[in-house]
Amino acid sequence: xxxxxxxxxxxxxxxxxxxxxxxxxxxxxxxxxxxxxxxxxxxxxxxxxxxxxxxxxxxxxxxxxxxxxxxxxxxxxxxxxxxxxxxxxxxxxxxxxxxxxxxxxxxxxxxxxxxxxxxxxxxxxxxxxxxxxxxxxxxxxxxxxxxxxxxxxxxxxxxxxxxxxxxxxxxxxxxxxxxxxxxxxxxxxxxxxxxxxxxxxxxxxxxxxxxxxxxxxxxxxxxxxxxxxxxxxxxxxxxxxxxxxxxxxxxxxxxxxxxxxxxxxxxxxxxxxxxxxxxxxxxxxxxxxxxxxxxxxxxxxxxxxxxxxxxxxxxxx
Numbered sequence: 001x002x003x004x005x006x007x008x009x010x011x012x013x014x015x016x017x018x019x020x021x022x023x024x025x026x027x028x029x030x031x032x033x034x035x036x037x038x039x040x041x042x043x044x045x046x047x048x049x050x051x052x053x054x055x056x057x058x059x060x061x062x063x064x065x066x067x068x069x070x071x072x073x074x075x076x077x078x079x080x081x082x083x084x085x086x087x088x089x090x091x092x093x094x095x096x097x098x099x100x101x102x103x104x105x106x107x108x109x110x111x112x113x114x115x116x117x118x119x120x121x122x123x124x125x126x127x128x129x130x131x132x133x134x135x136x137x138x139x140x141x142x143x144x145x146x147x148x149x150x151x152x153x154x155x156x157x158x159x160x161x162x163x164x165x166x167x168x169x170x171x172x173x174x175x176x177x178x179x180x181x182x183x184x185x186x187x188x189x190x191x192x193x194x195x196x197x198x199x200x201x202x203x204x205x206x207x208x209x210x211x212x213x214x215x216x217x218x219x220x221x222x223x224x225x226x227x228x229x230x231x232x233x234x235x236x237x238x239x240x241x242x243x244x245x246x247x248x249x250x251x252x253x254x255x256x257x258x259x260x261x262x263x264x265x266x267x268x269x270x271x272x273x274x275x276x277x278x279x280x281x282x283x284x285x286x287x288x289x290x291x292x293x294x295x296x297x298x299x300x301x302x303x304x305x306x307x308x309x310x311x312x313x314x315x316x317x
Contacts (some may be wrong), residue, residue, distance in 0.1 A: 003192040003220070005307040015046040035079040040067055040092040047093075050239045053246040053255070058093065061252030066090030096137050110134055110151070116158055116245025117237050154248040157256055161241045164265045168236050171276045172200060172229045177210050180283040181227055185212035187295040190310035191220045194317070199230055225305060229275050232268045240264035 006013070025045070027037045036042060040058065048055035058064040067090050070076040076089040083094060083101040097105045110130075131151060138147030175181040176198055185196045197219035198211040208215055221234055240260050247256030255261060286293055305311065 003222070003309050004224070005304075011049075034082075038079045038083060038086075038092065038094050039071070040064070040094070043093040051242055053243050054093075054250070056259075057243075057246040057250035057252040057255050060255060061247070061250045063091050063251050067092060091141070099137055108133065108137060110154070110249050116249075117241055150248075150251075154245070157244050157248045157262070158241070161244045161262065161265060164262075164269055165233075165237045165241060168233055168265075168269045168272050169200065171272050172233050175229060175276050175279060178280075180279050181229065182279060182293070183227065183295040183299045185219075187299055188225060189300050189305045189308060190314050191222060192309040192313070193218075193220060194310055194313035199226055200233055225299065225308075229272055229279075232272050232275070236265050236268040236272075240268065 024032070026042050027034070028042075044055040059068070067077070070089050074080075077092075078087070081087070083098060086095055088095055097108050099108050102108070134151070135144050135147040138144075138150070172181070176184070185198045188196065190196055191199065195213060195217065197213040197217055199219045199222040201211040201219040202221065211219065213219070221238070222230060223234060224231075240262075243259060243261040243264065244256045247253060247259070247261055257263060301311075
């Protein structure tokens, strides 16, 4: 949203500005009926899509199928009752995440951070309280042992995904450090902060001038106007690892595996490796015949690129 012109990010800004944290987002302006707000579809407006695949994971998971088959039967889902009195045949989004009507949704999120993408230690003591709280939701219908086993399966799936991503990232990083990433950060139009830092070196991880900036300067994720290798890295962790996390968290194991979850990460890892192999062979050939390659100007400027925030900042500030 920060990097791109407004016309490109209507889907982002609709949820993250006009809708976020307003009563009418869930209770529907002009109606404001709690019976409507208690239905799982009410969350679908915002909680779906490539990088936060909540609705899709729930909808095709076991819990979502139970809901879709029975939701019109009042004896199975009586939405006239308050959430604190709900006796559903299967869980809705609201039943789990707004337990008893509690409106702090993150209070009953799983112990993961950054939508499942961060490399945190899931077993660390800091997460124990939240994990126990989550198990207390599951054991409304399941045994506590079953709930903990599901969370362990979730941990294992995300851990495996992290191994794949680190391998994907390392292949891309080596290309950059060896100077054969085409184009290099300096050859692109500036990022939204007005700099030429490598987009995959974020925050404290940015540790030297090899990445296009000084130690301590942070790159910003680019989803566009970057090398194919960087885009594949972004999609591997931002999309496919999120599919894995959301699928496992919502009982949608097929989503975590087939629907561009673990299988998608496999494909993107292979694609990054193949890109890297070609780039290195081409660099060797260019060196052998004495070619000094200069990246094309279309990486730096163009009608659409000139609308991005980075060029605007450089030009005006």
